[in-house]
Amino acid sequence: MNPTRLAFIRSTLCRHFRKDTNSARPLEGLKIIDVGCGGGILSEPLARMGAVVTGIDAVDKNIKIARVHADLDPGTSNIEYSCTTAEKLVEEQRKFDAVIALEVIEHVANPAEFCKSLSALTTPGGATVISTINRSMRAYATAIVAAEYILHWLPKGTHQWSSFLTPEELALILKRASVSVKEMAGFVYNPLTGRWSLSDDISVNFIAFGTKDGQ
Amino acid sequence: MNRLLARRFAGNSCLVRVPWRSFCDAAAVNSGTAQAKHAEKQRLTSHSEEYDVAIVGGGMVGMAVACSLASMSLTKHLNVAIIDSNPALVNGITIKKEDPPDPRVSTVTPATISLFKEIGAWEYVQQHRHAYFDKMQVWDYTGLGYTRYNARDVSKEVLGCVVENKVLQSSLLSCIQNADIRKTVFPARLTSMNLNPSSIPTELNGTSSTSPWRGFARLELSDGTCIHAKLVVGADGSKSNVRELSGFKTTGWNYAQNAIICTVEHTVENNCAWQRFLPSGPIAVLPIGENFSNIVWTMSPNESSELKSLTESDFIKSVNHALDYGYGPHPKSSSARDGDLSWFGAGLTSSAGEGFTVPPRVVRLASERMVFPLSLKHANSYVAKHVALVGDAAHTVHPLAGQGVNLGFGDAFALSRVIGEGIAVGSDIGEVSLLRRYEAERRPANIVMMAILDGFQKVYSIDFGPLNIVRAAAFNAANYFSPLKRNIISYASGEQRLPLFT
Numbered sequence: 190m191n192p193t194r195l196a197f198i199r200s201t202l203c204r205h206f207r208k209d210t211n212s213a214r215p216l217e218g219l220k221i222i223d224v225g226c227g228g229g230i231l232s233e234p235l236a237r238m239g240a241v242v243t244g245i246d247a248v249d250k251n252i253k254i255a256r257v258h259a260d261l262d263p264g265t266s267n268i269e270y271s272c273t274t275a276e277k278l279v280e281e282q283r284k285f286d287a288v289i290a291l292e293v294i295e296h297v298a299n300p301a302e303f304c305k306s307l308s309a310l311t312t313p314g315g316a317t318v319i320s321t322i323n324r325s326m327r328a329y330a331t332a333i334v335a336a337e338y339i340l341h342w343l344p345k346g347t348h349q350w351s352s353f354l355t356p357e358e359l360a361l362i363l364k365r366a367s368v369s370v371k372e373m374a375g376f377v378y379n380p381l382t383g384r385w386s387l388s389d390d391i392s393v394n395f396i397a398f399g400t401k402d403g404q
Numbered sequence: 405m406n407r408l409l410a411r412r413f414a415g416n417s418c419l420v421r422v423p424w425r426s427f428c429d430a431a432a433v434n435s436g437t438a439q440a441k442h443a444e445k446q447r448l449t450s451h452s453e454e455y456d457v458a459i460v461g462g463g464m465v466g467m468a469v470a471c472s473l474a475s476m477s478l479t480k481h482l483n484v485a486i487i488d489s490n491p492a493l494v495n496g497i498t499i500k501k502e503d504p505p506d507p508r509v510s511t512v513t514p515a516t517i518s519l520f521k522e523i524g525a526w527e528y529v530q531q532h533r534h535a536y537f538d539k540m541q542v543w544d545y546t547g548l549g550y551t552r553y554n555a556r557d558v559s560k561e562v563l564g565c566v567v568e569n570k571v572l573q574s575s576l577l578s579c580i581q582n583a584d585i586r587k588t589v590f591p592a593r594l595t596s597m598n599l600n601p602s603s604i605p606t607e608l609n610g611t612s613s614t615s616p617w618r619g620f621a622r623l624e625l626s627d628g629t630c631i632h633a634k635l636v637v638g639a640d641g642s643k644s645n646v647r648e649l650s651g652f653k654t655t656g657w658n659y660a661q662n663a664i665i666c667t668v669e670h671t672v673e674n675n676c677a678w679q680r681f682l683p684s685g686p687i688a689v690l691p692i693g694e695n696f697s698n699i700v701w702t703m704s705p706n707e708s709s710e711l712k713s714l715t716e717s718d719f720i721k722s723v724n725h726a727l728d729y730g731y732g733p734h735p736k737s738s739s740a741r742d743g744d745l746s747w748f749g750a751g752l753t754s755s756a757g758e759g760f761t762v763p764p765r766v767v768r769l770a771s772e773r774m775v776f777p778l779s780l781k782h783a784n785s786y787v788a789k790h791v792a793l794v795g796d797a798a799h800t801v802h803p804l805a806g807q808g809v810n811l812g813f814g815d816a817f818a819l820s821r822v823i824g825e826g827i828a829v830g831s832d833i834g835e836v837s838l839l840r841r842y843e844a845e846r847r848p849a850n851i852v853m854m855a856i857l858d859g860f861q862k863v864y865s866i867d868f869g870p871l872n873i874v875r876a877a878a879f880n881a882a883n884y885f886s887p888l889k890r891n892i893i894s895y896a897s898g899e900q901r902l903p904l905f906t
Contacts, residue, residue, distance in 0.1 A: 195829035233830070234830025261619030262832060263454070
């Protein structure tokens with residue numbers, strides 16, 4: 190799924206910040222934070238695309254793994270990793286051109302407060318990108334029953350269906366946090382080719398790109 | 405421009421003991437020796453450099469990878485190393501117009517020609533000898549059938565172009581020299597390679613005690629230099645060192661056949677490609693330009709050593725014999741006006757109306773005769789972490805349809821495109837998941853082509869009455885059944901990836 194998510198992020202950020210899409214490092218000059226970075230699976234490609242990346246995660250083990258892996262490639266060795274939360278960074282008054290939180294919001298206790306923190310970390314006129322799973326019947330069947338219980342792609346209990354957000358709810362809480370959702374897309378999996386692709390179908394996995402009001 | 409290049413290349417650490425000689429500037433040679441001494445001194449003290457891509461093998465396919473990377477905006481910033489001990493890569497290839505054609509030639513399909521045009525290398529090919537052909541005739545010794553193909557059957561102008569390998573190589577070399585991608589030539593052989601320099605430490609105590617080269621492959625060369633690269637491209641031919649060192653297994657067998665190749669001259673210009681299947685293997689005549697043709701004659705090893713030792717005039721007699729009445733009669737020529745063809749309906753290709761013709765007589769041998777053993781070989785996997793195989797390193801085929809190097813060029817362009825797609829989403833270009841996309845694209849298509857060529861080789865090496873009649877029926881079917889003929893031409897031209905009626 191990662192190349193597909195990156196394709197969406199690359200295209201929306203390039204368009205928003207008016208960067209050249211044919212460049213090998215189109216995100217040069219942008220400060221980006223990857224909230225819930227895990228092992229760095231998103232942070233590293235963003236750094237290779239030229240961005241100055243900060244990766245944060247609440248689990249210290251993830252940060253350690255991410256740092257070791259990032260040191261293998263000179264192109265990613267300047268990613269700043271720290272074990273902290275978005276709320277703590279808001280207190281430190283950090284600001285970023287783009288705030289990205291992929292597959293995080295379905296695990297937080299209070300999504301509305303989380304969106305407010307993400308918005309506070311974004312400079313006015315900057316970008317906020319959130320991806321999550323839709324609270325739909327199809328998502329229950331695929332992301333929970335199939336992924337956790339049948340195919341064992343994820344450990345059982347990774348996701349709680351009740352904590353999924355619908356695209357409308359996400360757009361609403363982002364709007365209350367001063368972020369207007371500009372684009373949304375879905376990810377679909379083709380079992381024959383084993384590949385994910387971007388689509389208009391937001392009924393299971395979806396990603397939203399929004400811009401912070403002001404400026 | 406050449407002197408700038410010369411200085412950049414000679415000044416690089418741990419490299420070239422031979423100073424880069426520019427093509428026409430004598431002054432550069434003097435400055436070159438001073439820089440060579442400087443380079444030597446630097447080599448002893450500096451660390452090895454890091455490269456994004458290390459192409460092992462600077463032949464046609466390896467250089468095609470380099471040129472293709474240089475031509476795309478997403479990949480032209482990459483730092484490329486080319487490892488090949490051939491001095492031609494450093495000194496350039498001089499081609500004199502008055503030289504007769506070299507017997508080592510390749511038939512380039514229209515698909516390959518358009519790929520070359522895309523990267524801007526075809527204009528260099530056009531400056532040297534090259535021969536387009538728009539007609540082809542295939543028949544066998546039984547005289548029971550023949551097929552004539554014409555580019556007009558698929559509304560094209562050419563079926564392919566025959567070019568000497570040295571022209572292809574020199575064109576790609578000129579193309580890369582004029583491109584502004586960072587490239588360094590290492591005139592040495594690869595002696596050893598380490599794709600996983602060390603394992604990840606189990607103790608995660610936060611200290612970074614890892615070597616700075618862990619995300620790279622490490623290559624050691626025969627002159628003692630060592631370089632690091634994110635991706636190693638194995639373009640070093642059928643006896644690939646990269647393939648051996650990476651531990652890729654291969655499947656394949658030797659054909660009990662050798663091929664004799666040579667250049668011959670006619671009294672008239674030849675503009676058709678001819679192939680006649682004889683009992684021990686096909687003889688092919690390809691136009692190479694002016695009144696010259698290239699002969700590829702496949703036969704058993706004993707026959708090939710016999711023919712190689714014949715005098716020139718006896719050899720020419722055998723060639724003419726093989727192309728004419730040797731081994732069997734001419735097929736009966738039929739024209740579309742014959743009543744019994746009318747049930748094929750409308751839409752007969754124009755070449756179905758062309759009668760059988762004998763190839764032009766050979767009057768002179770214009771080069772030495774070279775003999776090569778033939779085999780089929782296929783790597784069981786093309787990619788692994790930090791390494792990808794292209795061209796003959798991945799697959800070796802029978803030359804009977806002139807497809808070999810076209811498969812290689814197909815690989816080269818596919819790999820560079822996949823690299824570009826990876827860079828677009830910030831991937832590490834040595835990652836297996838990215839390289840597998842290249843393998844998934846090329847391997848099935850290559851296997852199908854190899855199976856077809858192998859099938860032909862086996863079917864045509866048996867002289868058995870009923871089988872001969874089946875083969876003759878196949879010739880006639882291909883000649884008169886237009887959808888089949890168009891399909892064959894499309895597939896052989898590289899326009900279609902798989903030989904299905906799509």
